[in-house]
Amino acid sequence: MAEEPKTNNVTSGRGVPSHAVSDERIRARNVLKILTAAVEVFSRKGLDGARIVEIAKASGLPKGNVYYYFSSKEEIYNATIDRLIHSWDEAFRHISADREPAEAIEAYVRAKLEHARGNAAETRLFANEILQGAEHLSLEAREHMRRVTAEKAGVLDGWAEARKIVRVDARHLFILLWSATQFYVEFEALACDALDVRQLRTADYDLAAKTITNTVLNGLLVRPE
Amino acid sequence: MAEEPKTNNVTSGRGVPSHAVSDERIRARNVLKILTAAVEVFSRKGLDGARIVEIAKASGLPKGNVYYYFSSKEEIYNATIDRLIHSWDEAFRHISADREPAEAIEAYVRAKLEHARGNAAETRLFANEILQGAEHLSLEAREHMRRVTAEKAGVLDGWAEARKIVRVDARHLFILLWSATQFYVEFEALACDALDVRQLRTADYDLAAKTITNTVLNGLLVRPE
Amino acid sequence: MAEEPKTNNVTSGRGVPSHAVSDERIRARNVLKILTAAVEVFSRKGLDGARIVEIAKASGLPKGNVYYYFSSKEEIYNATIDRLIHSWDEAFRHISADREPAEAIEAYVRAKLEHARGNAAETRLFANEILQGAEHLSLEAREHMRRVTAEKAGVLDGWAEARKIVRVDARHLFILLWSATQFYVEFEALACDALDVRQLRTADYDLAAKTITNTVLNGLLVRPE
Amino acid sequence: MAEEPKTNNVTSGRGVPSHAVSDERIRARNVLKILTAAVEVFSRKGLDGARIVEIAKASGLPKGNVYYYFSSKEEIYNATIDRLIHSWDEAFRHISADREPAEAIEAYVRAKLEHARGNAAETRLFANEILQGAEHLSLEAREHMRRVTAEKAGVLDGWAEARKIVRVDARHLFILLWSATQFYVEFEALACDALDVRQLRTADYDLAAKTITNTVLNGLLVRPE
DNA sequence: CATGAATGAGCGTTCATTCAT
DNA sequence: TATGAATGAACGCTCATTCAT
Numbered sequence: 001m002a003e004e005p006k007t008n009n010v011t012s013g014r015g016v017p018s019h020a021v022s023d024e025r026i027r028a029r030n031v032l033k034i035l036t037a038a039v040e041v042f043s044r045k046g047l048d049g050a051r052i053v054e055i056a057k058a059s060g061l062p063k064g065n066v067y068y069y070f071s072s073k074e075e076i077y078n079a080t081i082d083r084l085i086h087s088w089d090e091a092f093r094h095i096s097a098d099r100e101p102a103e104a105i106e107a108y109v110r111a112k113l114e115h116a117r118g119n120a121a122e123t124r125l126f127a128n129e130i131l132q133g134a135e136h137l138s139l140e141a142r143e144h145m146r147r148v149t150a151e152k153a154g155v156l157d158g159w160a161e162a163r164k165i166v167r168v169d170a171r172h173l174f175i176l177l178w179s180a181t182q183f184y185v186e187f188e189a190l191a192c193d194a195l196d197v198r199q200l201r202t203a204d205y206d207l208a209a210k211t212i213t214n215t216v217l218n219g220l221l222v223r224p225e
Numbered sequence: 226m227a228e229e230p231k232t233n234n235v236t237s238g239r240g241v242p243s244h245a246v247s248d249e250r251i252r253a254r255n256v257l258k259i260l261t262a263a264v265e266v267f268s269r270k271g272l273d274g275a276r277i278v279e280i281a282k283a284s285g286l287p288k289g290n291v292y293y294y295f296s297s298k299e300e301i302y303n304a305t306i307d308r309l310i311h312s313w314d315e316a317f318r319h320i321s322a323d324r325e326p327a328e329a330i331e332a333y334v335r336a337k338l339e340h341a342r343g344n345a346a347e348t349r350l351f352a353n354e355i356l357q358g359a360e361h362l363s364l365e366a367r368e369h370m371r372r373v374t375a376e377k378a379g380v381l382d383g384w385a386e387a388r389k390i391v392r393v394d395a396r397h398l399f400i401l402l403w404s405a406t407q408f409y410v411e412f413e414a415l416a417c418d419a420l421d422v423r424q425l426r427t428a429d430y431d432l433a434a435k436t437i438t439n440t441v442l443n444g445l446l447v448r449p450e
Numbered sequence: 451m452a453e454e455p456k457t458n459n460v461t462s463g464r465g466v467p468s469h470a471v472s473d474e475r476i477r478a479r480n481v482l483k484i485l486t487a488a489v490e491v492f493s494r495k496g497l498d499g500a501r502i503v504e505i506a507k508a509s510g511l512p513k514g515n516v517y518y519y520f521s522s523k524e525e526i527y528n529a530t531i532d533r534l535i536h537s538w539d540e541a542f543r544h545i546s547a548d549r550e551p552a553e554a555i556e557a558y559v560r561a562k563l564e565h566a567r568g569n570a571a572e573t574r575l576f577a578n579e580i581l582q583g584a585e586h587l588s589l590e591a592r593e594h595m596r597r598v599t600a601e602k603a604g605v606l607d608g609w610a611e612a613r614k615i616v617r618v619d620a621r622h623l624f625i626l627l628w629s630a631t632q633f634y635v636e637f638e639a640l641a642c643d644a645l646d647v648r649q650l651r652t653a654d655y656d657l658a659a660k661t662i663t664n665t666v667l668n669g670l671l672v673r674p675e
Numbered sequence: 676m677a678e679e680p681k682t683n684n685v686t687s688g689r690g691v692p693s694h695a696v697s698d699e700r701i702r703a704r705n706v707l708k709i710l711t712a713a714v715e716v717f718s719r720k721g722l723d724g725a726r727i728v729e730i731a732k733a734s735g736l737p738k739g740n741v742y743y744y745f746s747s748k749e750e751i752y753n754a755t756i757d758r759l760i761h762s763w764d765e766a767f768r769h770i771s772a773d774r775e776p777a778e779a780i781e782a783y784v785r786a787k788l789e790h791a792r793g794n795a796a797e798t799r800l801f802a803n804e805i806l807q808g809a810e811h812l813s814l815e816a817r818e819h820m821r822r823v824t825a826e827k828a829g830v831l832d833g834w835a836e837a838r839k840i841v842r843v844d845a846r847h848l849f850i851l852l853w854s855a856t857q858f859y860v861e862f863e864a865l866a867c868d869a870l871d872v873r874q875l876r877t878a879d880y881d882l883a884a885k886t887i888t889n890t891v892l893n894g895l896l897v898r899p900e
Numbered sequence: 901c902a903t904g905a906a907t908g909a910g911c912g913t914t915c916a917t918t919c920a921t
Numbered sequence: 922t923a924t925g926a927a928t929g930a931a932c933g934c935t936c937a938t939t940c941a942t
Contacts, residue, residue, distance in 0.1 A: 023925070023926080026926080027926090030926095044357070044358070045273065045357075046271050046273060046274070046357070047274070048270070048271060048273040048274035049271065049272070049273035049274070051910095051911075051912095052911080052912060052913085053911085053912095061927090061928095062927075062928055062929070063912095063913095063928085063929080064913095064914090064915090064927070064928045064929060064930090065926085065927055065928065067912090067913065067914080068926070068927065068928085071913090072912080072913080073912070073913095101445065101446070102446060105445070124356055127356055127412070128353070128356055128357075130411075130412045130414050130415050131349060131352055131353055131356065131411055131412065132269070132270075132271070132353075133269075133414060134414035134415070137414075142418050145415075145418050145419075146418045146419075146421060149418070149419045150421070163447055164446075164447060165445045165446060165447060166443070166444075166445055166446070166447055168436060168439070168440060168445060169432055169435075169436050171419050171420050171421075172420075172432060172433050172436035172437070173436060173440060173445075174419060175405065175408055175409070175416060175419055175433070176401075176405045176436065176437060176440060178408070178415075179404035179405050179407070179408035179412075180400065180401045180404050180405060182404075183400055183403070183404035184400070186355075186356055187352070187355045187356065187404075189355050189358060189359035189362075190355050190359070190370075190403075191400060193367050193370050193371050193374070194370075194371075194374045194396050194399060194400055195396050195397075196371060196375070196396075207394055207397060208397050208400070210394075211393060211394050211397035211398060211401065212397070212401060214393070215393065215398065215401060215440075215441055215444070216440055216441070216444065216445055217444050217445050217446050218391070218444035218445075218446060219440070219441065219442050219443035219444030219445075220326065220330070220390045220391055220393060220398075220441055220442050220443075220444075221326070221327060221389075221390060221391070221442050221443060222388055222389060222390060222391055223448075248901090276935090276936070276937090277936075277937060277938085278936080278937095286902095286903095287902080287903055287904075288903080288904085289902070289903040289904065289905090289939095290901095290902060290903065292903095292937090292938070292939080293901080293902065293903080296938090297937080297938080298937065298938090473922090494807070494808075495723070495807075496721050496723060496724065496807070497724070498720065498721060498723040498724035499721070499722070499723035499724070501914090501915070501916090502915075502916060502917085503915080503916095511923095511924095512923075512924050512925075513924080513925085514918095514923070514924040514925065514926090515923060515924065517916090517917070517918080517924095518922080518923065518924080521917090522916080522917080523916065523917090551895065551896070552896060555895070574806060577806055577862070578803070578806055578807075580861075580862045580864050580865050581799055581802055581803055581806065581861055581862065582719070582720075582721070582803075583719070583864060584864035584865070587864075592868050595865075595868050595869075596868045596869075596871060599868070599869045600871070613897055614896075614897065615895045615896060615897060616893070616894075616895055616896070616897055618886060618889070618890060618895060619882055619885075619886050621869050621870050621871075622870075622882060622883050622886035622887070623886060623890060623895075624869060625855065625858055625859070625866060625869055625883070626851075626855045626886065626887060626890060628858070628865075629854035629855050629857075629858035629862075630850065630851045630854050630855060632854070633850055633853070633854035634850070636805075636806055637802070637805045637806065637854075639805050639808060639809035639812075640805050640809070640820075640853075641850060643817050643820050643821045643824070644820075644821070644824045644846050644849060644850055645846050645847075646821060646825070646846075657844055657847060658847050658850070661843060661844050661847035661848060661851065662847070662851060664843070665843060665848060665851060665890075665891055665894070666890055666891070666894065666895055667894050667895050667896050668841070668894035668895075668896060669890070669891065669892050669893035669894030669895075670776065670780070670840045670841055670843060670848075670891055670892050670893075670894075671776070671777060671839075671840060671841070671892050671893060672838055672839065672840060672841055673898075701905080702905090705905095726931090726932075726933090727932075727933060727934085728932085728933095736906090736907095737906075737907055737908070738907085738908080738933095738934095739906070739907045739908055739909090739934095739935090739936090740905085740906055740907065742933090742934065742935080743905070743906065743907085746934090747933080747934080748933070748934090
């Protein structure tokens with residue numbers, strides 16, 4: 001989260017001055033510029049590889065100005081990480097007790113793929129953070145993720161109870177779905193090699209969605225009639 | 226790959242000295258020490274975050290010595306990455322045309338999980354490299370991966386032809402299996418949160434293997450008889 | 451010395467506005483706040499170590515405001531140094547031709563000690579400035595000090611002429627008195643160690659005054675009767 | 676004190692290599708160069724004002740090399756301060772129970788003046804350190820100073836017991852002597868003004884010694900016969 | 901050969917100062 | 922007028938790399 005600029009408010013208390021709103025806006029805008037640039041740079045270079053000048057340049061602000069809003073590189077990094085959590089469980093809303101499993105899971109897979117593809121930098125940054133040990137992920141964020149996962153696992157258990165799906169460890173199943181959907185963005189280079197294409201296109205994502213969904217829902221084995 | 230030490234005896238005209246063999250051995254041993262240490266350090270810190278002194282310390286060699294065998298940090302990094310390829314497709318041997326799909330895939334999943342778990346540092350380092358864009362992965366390595374994937378996709382296509390499994394895009398299926406199996410090591414922190422445990426244990430890996438295998442082979446949906 | 455604020459109403463042609471007096475007062479008050487805070491900060495940190503924000507905070511004014519009254523850190527420093535001169539020779543008034551030497555010198559020593567103790571920050575700041583080479587001390591200030599010293603040396607010479615005291619180099623004697631009296635404040639840490647106390651108290655200052663006075667007036671040696 | 680260069684000795688244990696002695700010498704020489712330069716720079720600019728580049732330049736070594744021997748500016752500063760202690764009490768050896776007070780004190784005053792004059796940079800640096808609160812002076816150093824002062828105070832008490840000098844608080848007397856003798860170096864600018872000279876010369880130091888000694892030993896007052 | 905010593909390019913960060921309102 | 926916002930020059934320090942023996 002962005003620091004308060006280090007100025008002191010000693011003389012305040014005379015009410016909000018007339019330009020406060022615009023000041024607030026300016027700050028918010030600049031913080032956003034910095035964070036947006038930072039996500040891009042961090043996702044490509046990581047925390048250590050990222051250069052503060054590069055973030056500054058990408059944000060269109062002078063280097064010193066970055067330090068007016070943030071007090072260290074790590075703080076910027078933490079701020080970018082924290083923002084990721086807000087979108088992490090977005091696709092999860094499709095896993096809802098009142099929907100049919102087949103339709104819900106398909107929607108989830110598609111939403112997850114789309115989200116990853118549409119937020120590639122954030123997705124890679126998050127992956128990188130977890131890969132390095134998740135040391136900059138706040139406890140609140142992790143707790144939130146734990147809670148949401150448990151809740152959605154409950155939905156799957158409900159479906160199994162209603163004999164709509166087979167008994168399965170819901171948490172491992174979610175891991176299966178996460179990993180498969182995020183892979184195309186996180187490990188795009190590998191996916192391209194595996195699919196023998198130069199770049200992933202919409203058709204590739206569609207086929208990915210179809211393959212994941214079909215496989216997970218129906219399995220691979222041919223059944224005797 | 227290690228550089229040739231910068232001085233050699235070619236111009237001395239005395240041919241190979243009598244201690245050449247032991248010299249060779251010493252060099253090989255030291256290079257191995259360095260690379261082993263490097264994998265560990267790179268996997269935890271990444272290319273930029275890794276410090277050459279740390280690699281030296283972990284290898285038990287003086288810092289200057291490291292530069293005797295390698296001429297830059299990037300060269301060490303490249304050498305570690307290249308070595309990973311050799312073990313990348315090991316588990317793939319289970320995907321063999323003469324085996325039954327169910328048994329082969331289960332064996333593959335188990336082997337992949339075991340390999341990732343037993344080579345955590347390498348696995349994370351490889352993931353990190355791909356995540357950052359695979360810019361240090363040699364073309365030969367990528368070509369090798371492409372070829373092996375294509376070959377194994379052929380095996381699946383054969384199974385489908387023989388109506389042992391349903392028609393499926395084999396490459397996307399492999400991505401599904403890779404991602405799911407590697408996830409537990411690469412994103413261990415996230416897996417722990419999802420499973421609500423402090424640390425992954427053998428039981429967790431077993432259940433992971435079972436869930437992946439069952440789901441992929443049989444699907445989730447309950448079938449009408 | 452404080453700059454004139456950079457904008458003024460001279461060109462407005464409306465003469466002195468009705469609130470000029472209060473404006474003057476506000477400025478004087480703010481300048482004083484700044485200088486008081488500056489003495490404190492400079493005395494503890496020195497010119498280079500002092501931070502303008504710290505002075506601003508200590509003065510209760512916003513940082514930008516400090517630059518409204520002064521145009522640089524050095525200017526603030528110079529202003530604080532110049533103010534010290536006004537109190538430098540205060541105790542000297544006791545060295546007066548119409549007093550008895552013993553009583554005058556005792557009064558001087560006590561006044562000097564008290565002044566140093568009561569103006570510790572200023573005393574240390576002045577010492578620091580001299581120690582660093584007195585490069586920020588104005589020529590007028592140094593000239594003033596020179597003149598006053600010469601004048602008071604004349605008083606001592608008069609006493610010697612009148613055979614009230616022995617012949618002595620008055621200027622070196624003053625140095626002896628200055629240094630001894632200021633030491634307790636400037637080098638308090640050392641004085642504490644020497645006296646084996648944690649903090650100097652009134653009793654310590656009293657004994658200092660007595661020791662200095664007695665020694666200087668009567669000497670150490672036991673005389674044959 | 677200088678750090679061990681940060682190299683690791685992992686492979687040592689094969690005995691001291693033949694160039695170890697010269698290496699030791701090189702290190703000692705460079706450390707000395709740095710410390711000598713540092714005393715000069717710190718004494719003129721203080722800890723905060725001193726620039727590491729300036730110390731490097733003054734020592735004739737490249738900037739990076741300074742950090743090969745010391746790990747921070749503060750460490751260099753501490754090392755310079757620590758060295759001062761060794762010479763701090765040198766002149767004190769004249770205060771010896773078996774000497775006559777008059778002669779001993781005169782010798783002490785002269786030695787102290789000479790030492791300060793001959794080690795001007797160190798003297799000012801030490802003064803500056805105490806003035807700023809002695810926060811970088813080690814406890815051992817302060818303890819040493821305390822002990823030596825107490826011991827020498829004992830000598831004066833002995834003289835008083837033997838009725839060779841009058842009863843006096845020895846510690847305050849030492850403060851009187853320290854402050855007076857060091858003043859000429861620490862506050863040279865002020866001394867020059869007081870004495871109305873451009874620069875202090877030997878004659879000035881001689882007169883200082885005479886004035887201090889005579890005054891302290893015999894006092895100022897003319898005695899009735 | 902092997903390795904401790906040396907170095908300089910470059911980074912994160914600070915902070916006096918200026919700007920804009 | 923007064924002040925929060927902005928900035929860039931410079932500093933301490935790190936570390937990959939080279940040197941010298």
